[in-house]
Amino acid sequence: MPNIKLLLKEKVEKLGEIGEVVSVKPGYARNFLLPNNLAAIPTPGEIKRIQKKKELLEKQYQEEKLQAEGIAKQLGEIAKIEMNAEAGEAGKLFGRITAKDIVERLNSQLGIEINKKSILLKKAISELGEFDIKIKLHNEVTAEIKLIVKKTE
Numbered sequence: 498m499p500n501i502k503l504l505l506k507e508k509v510e511k512l513g514e515i516g517e518v519v520s521v522k523p524g525y526a527r528n529f530l531l532p533n534n535l536a537a538i539p540t541p542g543e544i545k546r547i548q549k550k551k552e553l554l555e556k557q558y559q560e561e562k563l564q565a566e567g568i569a570k571q572l573g574e575i576a577k578i579e580m581n582a583e584a585g586e587a588g589k590l591f592g593r594i595t596a597k598d599i600v601e602r603l604n605s606q607l608g609i610e611i612n613k614k615s616i617l618l619k620k621a622i623s624e625l626g627e628f629d630i631k632i633k634l635h636n637e638v639t640a641e642i643k644l645i646v647k648k649t650e
Contacts, residue, residue, distance in 0.1 A: 498523050501520070501521060501522075501523050501526045503518070503519055503520075503521060503531075503536035503539065504517075504536060504537050504538070504539035504543055504547055505517050505519060505535065505536050505547075506534060506535055506537055506550075507534075507535045509530070509536075515550065515551045516548055516550075518539050519536075521536075562636075562637060565635035565638040566634075566635075566638055568634050569638050569640040571607060571609065572641075575606070577642060578603065578642060578643075578644055578645070579644075579647060580598070580599075580602060580646050580647070581647050581648070581650075582594060582625075582646055582647070582648070582649060583649050584625050584648045588624050588625040588626070588648075589624055590623050590624060590625070594621060594622040594644075595618070595622075596613045596621075597613050599613075599630060599644065600612070600615075600616060603642075611632065615632050615634060616630065617632065617633055624646070625647065627643055627644070629642075629644075630643070630644050
């Protein structure tokens with residue numbers, strides 16, 4: 498059976514982007530793409546509608562990027578945040594500083610909503626010292642701040 502040409506309504510991993518006309522096997526089209534409303538038959542009206550949707554999404558993407566760049570600029574001006582924590586003699590913390598703690602501190606200090614998933618920590622911080630924290634604000638925008646963990650007096 499020959500492949501079917503479909504217009505993608507959404508981005509589909511390993512297949513294509515919004516607005517692309519792709520050639521897929523009939524079973525994949527019938528059992529997955531069409532029932533999940535991910536693709537449509539490429540009629541002139543549908544192509545026009547998807548093109549408008551793509552333009553709107555592109556505009557929204559650029560607005561989100563500009564907003565993320567503004568937040569990154571504010572974070573660059575701060576450059577560092579300090580947190581106090583209970584620690585033992587060897588400099589090990591009694592608890593841990595997690596992405597949630599860092600977000601709460603940034604939100605209270607800046608008044609900006611940052612998602613805790615944006616904080617790129619390999620593992621929770623469990624000792625005193627200085628740490629470079631990367632914050633992914635957007636697909637193309639990343640900021641970096643310095644976190645200084647001090648012992649509570």
